[in-house]
Amino acid sequence: MPDVLQKNPENTAAAPAAAAPEKARSLWGDAVATLLRSPVFLISGLLILLLLTVAFWPGLFTSMSPYDCDLAHSRQGSAPGHPFGFDVQGCDVYARTLYGAKASVEVGVFVTAGVFLLGGLLGMLAGFFGGWWDSLLSRITDIFFGIPIVLGGLVILSVIKANTVWPVIGFMIAFGWPPIARVARGSVITVKQQDFVQAAKALGAGNGRIMLRHIVPNAVAPVIVVSTIALGTYISLEATLSFLGVGLQPPTVSWGQDISTAAAQYRNAPHMLLWPAGALSLTVLSFIMLGEAVRGALDPKQR
């Protein structure tokens, strides 16, 4: 693995005077090297790869439709061709579990991207400009931070009813950005005081150039770490809202809804509950493990 990295032109150019056996690498190069040696990363990465495949091409794994239900099979256990059995309506639990991945992954990825951009931007503006910008943005962050997200979801999403994932994604971005903004702000403040930023300023660089060329690349690592870890919790939040009946609406298949229906049936048909719940737990766990691995790789103190 180190061989590959040594061929990186950036590394060789940036450190011409480095000692021969261990060439100096950038933060990112180091991180990738660490990650590829981490079993936690490899396992979670594989699981997530599998999950993404299932989410985008569920047809590869099953020919059943999650909506093809036959009451004659209501609550039956596994049968040939139907490894996970059937739910109350006689729908194939295997197909529903696979198709449920799509909504979860969509929500997780889009919400993470959304909070990363929104929270990152607001946090950077607050940290970079300081003064009343900081005061104003930080107070707004505090206000949003103070709103309990599940309660907010019950109130807001029960009013907005649409058969798509977008209201849920929009709501979760609108209420999920404050932690990211805080991390981004702290990170930007640290970087801002470093010598190379001062040097750029002394050379007459504008605010835009300083932010994009010097601050963002050096302050983004912690924001990425926090966002990645949060991805798992966004998926579980989506499931929570769907369980409570205000998240994704039918006909969208989602684990939260299926768990909600199965909860009442667990005494007669526990398989209905275990499969979607297991898939949900495994997904959340994979993303949290991935986030931990990335954090370990990007934080020099953890090495």
Add this chain to the structure above:
Amino acid sequence: MRGVTRVVCVVGAGSLLAGCGVAGGESRGGTDPNGVVRASWSDPQRPIEPGNTNEVQGGKVLGLITRGLTRYDPKTAESVNDLAESIETEDSRVWRIRLREGLRFSDGTPVTARSFTDAWNYTANITNKQVNAPFFQYVEGYADVHPADETARPRAKTMSGLKVTGPRTFEVRLTQRYATWAEGLGYQAFAPLPRLFFEDHAAWLRRPVGNGPYKVESYRRGKAMKLVADPAYRGPDKARNGGVELVVYTDPNTAYADLLAGNLDVADDIPAAQLPNAAADLGDRFVVRPAGIIQTVSFPFYDRAWRGARAAKVRRGISMAIDRDAITKRIFNGTRIPAKDWTSPVLGAKGGYDASVCGEVCSYDPKKARRLIEEGGGLPGGKLVLTSNVDTGSHRDWMDAVCHSVDKALGREHSCVVNPVGTFADYRTQVTDRKMTGPFRAGWQMDYPNIENFLSKLYYTDASSNDGGHSNPEFDRLIDQANAAPSAAAAVAGFKDAERILARDVPAIPLWYQNGSAGFSERVRDVALDPFSVPVYQAITVTR
């Protein structure tokens, strides 16, 4: 109440029906006369008022705090005189009513003939906006206090057909002959009201005062209503417990869990998900009995898309796309029976129940269903949005099943989607505000055991529970004619003629007849359901 036969435990799996009718048997051990029965409930749609309560949850309370001229035997559904000493008529048009002596409301004021006529005039008067006003539509002078135009001012304050002839006697004059009129008098819309109701209406609404075996002690919306037994009650069905606490549940599964945990004494409406376990969990504390309840799916006729002959074809098609046998068997574990007409088997064949009325329309034939829907121009708007509340009756489960059944018949996914509404009260408000865009649930629990109640209150033009706004002059004419029939048998035959029009129009799709089901805790005994599927609360005893 001729012709009303009690159907005892003839349906469903035998094992489920242990404890049919009165369960628990005679009281062994000591009973606590002051013990309070905790029973499951759901918030009523509107504040409790005899004239303005036409749904089941509010009706439970009125059943505890009011008593009318007649009552229905909790076992046989037979109509017997209660407050009335006699109800007489010679021509089925002028009815003379005499009250028993010494009747009192729970606030101590006497129940007089005026308590009835004032209450009825209040309910019928259009300015009071009472939903049960149409129950008085055959009383002479109704048109003066309740003009057909909803915005018009009434021409009189009282109905000319009501005449008080003495402190305990009054006379009711109807606009036409109506042989079975007295059979409806046990319904709560006919209950008497004390002076307080008219003098301080707000106070009465805060704490309703009636003449039943219980008094309202307190009510907190979303929590519970507490009722205490009225020691001064002199009726034949005096409370055998100290009181009833009606606890609000938004999910019957929670109520069931509370029942098993001993936090609740009586849970009616056992959720479908628990039916397979109920017999094992509760043993002889599980009660199932046939009840005068039919579940239907009604249509919004205030929406142009659902009117006309082509839409009728679509409705017939939808009806034939529903696999009632599979749904009642799989979802409801055989505790519901596929519907074959628009009434209920509890009426019996003499009372007007007839399994041949619906015929082909109520059979499952996906191929023909699809053809009918296509011939009728397809589903209005391209898809069905099926609406119901989901906090009671396991409605979510069957709605999903019905939608799958329709999808399958049409060979198209998502041609039918469900629109679950969180609470019963919210759902009823949306229905009465005419917010429906597609088929919606219209369950009917009979007010009194008579075929007339299943037809005219639901499908007669502007009837009190005609939520869909169905109107057919031919149907109205046949109903009027049947009401005027000289004998009960002739009336039943007339109503069946009217019902045959429903088989053609399909203003509502019959789904299934519902059995009442309930479970009770070890703390209480003598729990039974009446033919309306409501627990007979006053008969319940609490063990020490």
